[in-house]
Amino acid sequence: MSLFDKFQPIADIQAELQALGVMPFGAVTEKLLSSTEAIVNGHQVILAGTNNYLGLTFEPECLEAAKKAIDELGTGTTGSRMANGTFAEHVALENELAEFFDRKHSIVFSTGYAATMGMGSTLAGPGDVIVLDADSHASIYDGVRLGGADVIRFRHNDPADLDKRLRRLGDRIDNTLIIVEGIYSMMGDQAPLAEIAEVKRKYGGLLLVDEAHSLGMLGEHGRGVAEAAGVEDDVDFVVGTFSKSLGAIGGYCVSNHDQLNAIRFAIRSYIFTASPSPSVVASTRAALRLMQERPYLRDQLWANAHRLYDGLKNLGLQVSPEVSPVVAVTIKDRNQAIDWWNRLLQHGAYVNLVMPPASPTDDSLLRCSVSAAHSEAQIDRIIDAFSTVQNTTAVD
Amino acid sequence: MPDYNEYLERIFDVLKPFAKQGILLNEASELVTELGLTSLQVMELIEQLEDHFDMSIPLNILPDIRTVHDLAQALEKLNPGS
Numbered sequence: 001m002s003l004f005d006k007f008q009p010i011a012d013i014q015a016e017l018q019a020l021g022v023m024p025f026g027a028v029t030e031k032l033l034s035s036t037e038a039i040v041n042g043h044q045v046i047l048a049g050t051n052n053y054l055g056l057t058f059e060p061e062c063l064e065a066a067k068k069a070i071d072e073l074g075t076g077t078t079g080s081r082m083a084n085g086t087f088a089e090h091v092a093l094e095n096e097l098a099e100f101f102d103r104k105h106s107i108v109f110s111t112g113y114a115a116t117m118g119m120g121s122t123l124a125g126p127g128d129v130i131v132l133d134a135d136s137h138a139s140i141y142d143g144v145r146l147g148g149a150d151v152i153r154f155r156h157n158d159p160a161d162l163d164k165r166l167r168r169l170g171d172r173i174d175n176t177l178i179i180v181e182g183i184y185s186m187m188g189d190q191a192p193l194a195e196i197a198e199v200k201r202k203y204g205g206l207l208l209v210d211e212a213h214s215l216g217m218l219g220e221h222g223r224g225v226a227e228a229a230g231v232e233d234d235v236d237f238v239v240g241t242f243s244k245s246l247g248a249i250g251g252y253c254v255s256n257h258d259q260l261n262a263i264r265f266a267i268r269s270y271i272f273t274a275s276p277s278p279s280v281v282a283s284t285r286a287a288l289r290l291m292q293e294r295p296y297l298r299d300q301l302w303a304n305a306h307r308l309y310d311g312l313k314n315l316g317l318q319v320s321p322e323v324s325p326v327v328a329v330t331i332k333d334r335n336q337a338i339d340w341w342n343r344l345l346q347h348g349a350y351v352n353l354v355m356p357p358a359s360p361t362d363d364s365l366l367r368c369s370v371s372a373a374h375s376e377a378q379i380d381r382i383i384d385a386f387s388t389v390q391n392t393t394a395v396d
Numbered sequence: 397m398p399d400y401n402e403y404l405e406r407i408f409d410v411l412k413p414f415a416k417q418g419i420l421l422n423e424a425s426e427l428v429t430e431l432g433l434t435s436l437q438v439m440e441l442i443e444q445l446e447d448h449f450d451m452s453i454p455l456n457i458l459p460d461i462r463t464v465h466d467l468a469q470a471l472e473k474l475n476p477g478s
Contacts, residue, residue, distance in 0.1 A: 129454075134439065150454035152446075153439060168452045357435055 024353040049352040055373025057247035062283040069282035085275030105260040112241025115251025117143035118269035124149035124177045132179040159195035166203040176205035182214035182225030188326025197234035208237040216245035246287040300372040311383035329366040337364035349385035403468040423465040
């Protein structure tokens with residue numbers, strides 16, 4: 001026995017993929033041609049797995065803002081928010097986020113992972129309870145495990161199951177944090193947030209919603225599922241990321257609870273890491289502004305989502321349960337999923353290969369994410385690639 | 397309140413489909429290494445037991461659970477019998 005034994009299953013999968021000549025994990029993007037096309041592992045592809053929902057990564061205003069910030073503020077802050085790493089730009093972004101979400105308080109984190117993991121690990125500790133949706137993201141599971149609260153799962157997107165589990169808590173509900181996501185990252189399905197909020201109103205507790213995959217997509221202002229469901233007042237904390245709709249990196253938490261300003265200095269993933277680089281903050285601020293100025297991007301995104309979803313469904317593929325900018329195709333056989341991923345790449349479509357335990361079931365997924373920047377022709381090329389792969393059986 | 401044996405009996409019931417040919421289900425059966433439960437199936441086992449006994453079973457107990465006995469004992473500790 002050695003420390004390395006536990007990594008052998010990973011090494012075995014790596015060896016298996018290498019023998020097949022396939023590199024789905026850590027595929028190398030060699031050149032970006034635009035926000036929707038690139039050279040990946042030597043193939044020119046339509047990017048259909050980059051979470052670049054609004055397609056803002058090459059937006060001139062974002063690029064200019066980032067360049068200006070580098071010239072004026074340098075390449076990095078070289079310190080944590082709690083020490084020397086809070087620049088006026090971080091504070092401005094926090095104020096702009098609070099204003100956008102119509103909340104009193106906001107915290108900016110260095111990554112979305114740090115935001116979700118940090119809030120999950122800090123809000124509830126030993127003696128407290130966390131009740132989370134079973135399909136929650138790894139950053140949520142990591143956070144709640146670190147925090148030491150009692151962690152109880154409820155069945156995915158099942159408010160009646162949540163009701164049952166909250167009822168069992170009795171008086172412990174006063175120390176309970178409920179965690180759900182707005183749109184789930186793997187299957188793209190939305191949380192039934194109105195019903196979940198109703199259950200929360202019935203029993204109590206605090207509610208945290210991760211809107212990482214729904215920012216800029218839903219609600220009148222693009223604030224996400226909570227806004228679309230009309231239950232923002234029931235949501236105590238919204239967390240999310242700048243690395244998807246806003247095309248940068250970083251995370252946030254917004255809340256109306258005045259305690260957030262004290263909580264800020266208890267979050268280890270906020271205190272013990274360097275703050276986001278000035279260029280990242282600058283492009284995020286520009287993208288946040290553009291997202292509000294261009295609501296038509298949301299319409300384009302959803303039109304593209306419908307086009308891809310319908311196209312893949314019409315091929316007879318097992319697509320996710322509902323239309324969303326995340327469209328997942330379930331492939332039961334792992335080897336078939338690997339083969340399809342590889343051949344999709346060869347036929348000009350980059351998607352994400354998701355295998356258990358990253359997928360929510362024991363099946364594998366070919367996960368697509370749509371961008372507002374995709375043209376109809378590009379969406380059709382993605383569908384064509386699936387069709388070609390479906391109708392051929394051998395590696396070309 | 398159920399006692400250890402009731403927890404044990406229910407766990408055996410839920411695990412029956414996992415007792416493949418040649419594997420005898422008993423208190424010493426190991427959930428992952430012997431019965432081959434995936435992490436997802438372990439979570440589902442916990443959910444089923446929560447619903448059957450109408451109790452809360454925090455995931456925090458899982459690192460200490462290897463065998464059927466460990467699980468029955470953990471449930472009894474969480475929800476002691478009379």
